[in-house]
Amino acid sequence: MQSVAVIDYGASNLRSVIKAIEHESEGKFNIIVTDKADQILGADRIIFPGQGAIRQCMNSLQEKNLDKVLIECLKSKPYLGLCLGLQALMESSEEDGGVDGLGIIPGKVIHFPKGQSDDNGDNYKIPHMGWNNVEQSHDHPLWKNISSGEMFYFVHSYYVQPELIVDTSGTTNYAVCFTSAIARDNIFAVQFHPEKSQRAGMQLLSNFLNWE
Numbered sequence: 001m002q003s004v005a006v007i008d009y010g011a012s013n014l015r016s017v018i019k020a021i022e023h024e025s026e027g028k029f030n031i032i033v034t035d036k037a038d039q040i041l042g043a044d045r046i047i048f049p050g051q052g053a054i055r056q057c058m059n060s061l062q063e064k065n066l067d068k069v070l071i072e073c074l075k076s077k078p079y080l081g082l083c084l085g086l087q088a089l090m091e092s093s094e095e096d097g098g099v100d101g102l103g104i105i106p107g108k109v110i111h112f113p114k115g116q117s118d119d120n121g122d123n124y125k126i127p128h129m130g131w132n133n134v135e136q137s138h139d140h141p142l143w144k145n146i147s148s149g150e151m152f153y154f155v156h157s158y159y160v161q162p163e164l165i166v167d168t169s170g171t172t173n174y175a176v177c178f179t180s181a182i183a184r185d186n187i188f189a190v191q192f193h194p195e196k197s198q199r200a201g202m203q204l205l206s207n208f209l210n211w212e
Contacts (some may be wrong), residue, residue: 003030004209005043007070007085009050009060010035017049017082020195037069045209046073049195050084051155054109055096057084064091067102074187076105080142080208081189086182087160095158106184107162115173125176127157134170134180134192142188142207143169150200152192154180159191196206 001192005093006021014033022031040046048070053132061067073079074089081089090101092111101109116124136148159178162168168189170181180191188208194201 001028001030002044003032003042004045004047005040006031006033007040007046007048008033008035009057009064009066014049016195017047020202020205021047021209024202025209029209035064035066037065038201039068040066040073041117043073043077045078045080046070047080047082047208048085048088048189049082050088052084053096054084054087054101054158055099057088058099058101061088066175071102071104074102076186078108078206078208079187079189079209081187082195083156083191085194085200086191087158089182089187090160090162093158094197105160105162105167105184106164106188107125107160107167111158111159112175116209118129126175127155128174129155132172132174132192134172134190137168137181138183140169140188142183142204142212145203146200147181147205151197152180152190152200153196156191 087109088101089104090107090109091103093099112126131151133149167182168179169183172180182189194204
């Protein structure tokens with residue numbers, strides 16, 4: 001039985017994520033919620049969920065030495081990053097006065113521009129919170145049975161800006177057109193919350209579990 005390590009760095013509410021993953025695993029995967037290096041390194045797949053502030057996230061990873069563990073795992077293991085699990089892959093973030101990320105994907109995390117108005121003249125509210133479309137940039141196994149333009153649930157004030165357009169796997173329009181999903185080799189990560197995104201989100205989690 002394959003094992004899936006869900007990273008518990010002590011700063012995110014994991015309950016809904018774990019419940020969703022367990023539902024989609026149908027008992028075929030051993031789901032391990034852990035902050036132990038040996039368990040993460042020994043797992044077949046890695047899921048890194050997260051919400052909140054990136055400085056707290058990165059500090060917690062470094063204190064537990066999980067930053068180095070993740071960098072090692074990202075060389076070969078199937079990886080799914082959710083929200084901060086996407087942002088942490090970048091080289092740096094503007095949040096909290098500037099924070100270094102894992103540096104796996106060239107690029108940075110930036111704040112939504114202020115004062116942007118929609119077609120009705122109303123200012124976009126920040127954080128971006130609620131349902132929005134994700135337009136797929138290219139085919140990928142994790143988009144299987146998910147139509148381009150499907151709705152997913154977002155909660156964030158910052159978004160990733162990768163240097164290489166080839167790393168973008170999905171985009172969303174809110175104040176600006178931003179990268180809402182990235183894909184590179186064994187890595188797939190999204191800004192939205194699949195566990196809160198009903199059918200499409202559950203399909204994405206199922207696709208990850210079956211991603212070869």
